[in-house]
Amino acid sequence: MAPLLYEVEDGLAIITLNRPDQMNATSPAMRALLIEATYRAETDDAVRAVLIRGAGAHFMAGGDLREFRERMEHDPDAHRRGAEARALDVHLAILRLVRMPKPVVAAVQGAVAGMGASIMMAADIAIAADDAYVALAFTRIGLAGDCGATFHLPRLVGERRALELMLLGERIDARRAADIGLVTRIVPRADLADESEAIARCLAAGATVGLGLAKRLVRGAHAASLEEQLLHEAAAAARCAATDDHHEGVAAFLDRRAPRFEGR
Helix, strand or coil, X not given: CCCEEEEEECCEEEEEECCHHHCCCECHHHHHHHHHHHHHHHHCCCCCEEEEEECCCCCECCECHHHHHHHHHHCHHHHHHHHHHHHHHHHHHHHHXXXXXXXXXXXXXXXXXXXXXXXXXXXXXXXXXXXCEEECCHHHHCCCCCCCXXXXXXXXXXXXXXXXXXXXXXXXXXXXXXXXXXXXXEECHHHHXXXXXXXXXXXXXXXXXXXXXXXXXXXXXXXXCHHHHHHHHHHHHHHHHXXXXXXXXXXXXXXXXXXXXXXX
């Protein structure tokens, strides 16, 4: 059974973490396939939105600690020497999720821990089942955080709360995750698949250029002054104005009908 599945249908790329018997904990094969899947989703013009989900009862429990122990017992020096390279490799997947000019939706349930929490935070929209719980428990196994956790967490919840979550590593439930801004909305567990896919398919049918530029503008706003952001918005307006989807959107609004966007 492949540890990660990738499929594209009607403009939506679906990435499924597929080690349900191990709570979708990462393995070398899963990490390699995730890097490949995010590359395909970013570079394929037929993909207009991405949905990331986990098979089974959990989204992702983080790293597979049995793999960690095996490496440490077999060759502890190699484990230490390879830590940076392993992190840098999988960080490519996080970077692609954030920078791709397409909306990314994460559907999470059960355990959302370690790298799983980092993937969720890298997504543009996070839909959580009511049984989801988030654990940024890196420090509980002697680590400091990776896969963008220390970048996204303070931006989502503020520095003080980010320090609490990272340093204590405590589990928080879906309700608190929503209250502090870690997830977009909560749905009943039985509705997670349908609700998240409906949102992702709505985005895949949207005005792709406008959605991508809106994502870039919001993602980059923290690093820009007001004057710089206004210039970025003006440039985005010019680019959007030249798209077929902009013309279709205006026509559909005036004709009182649903728009038929084609992603260009």
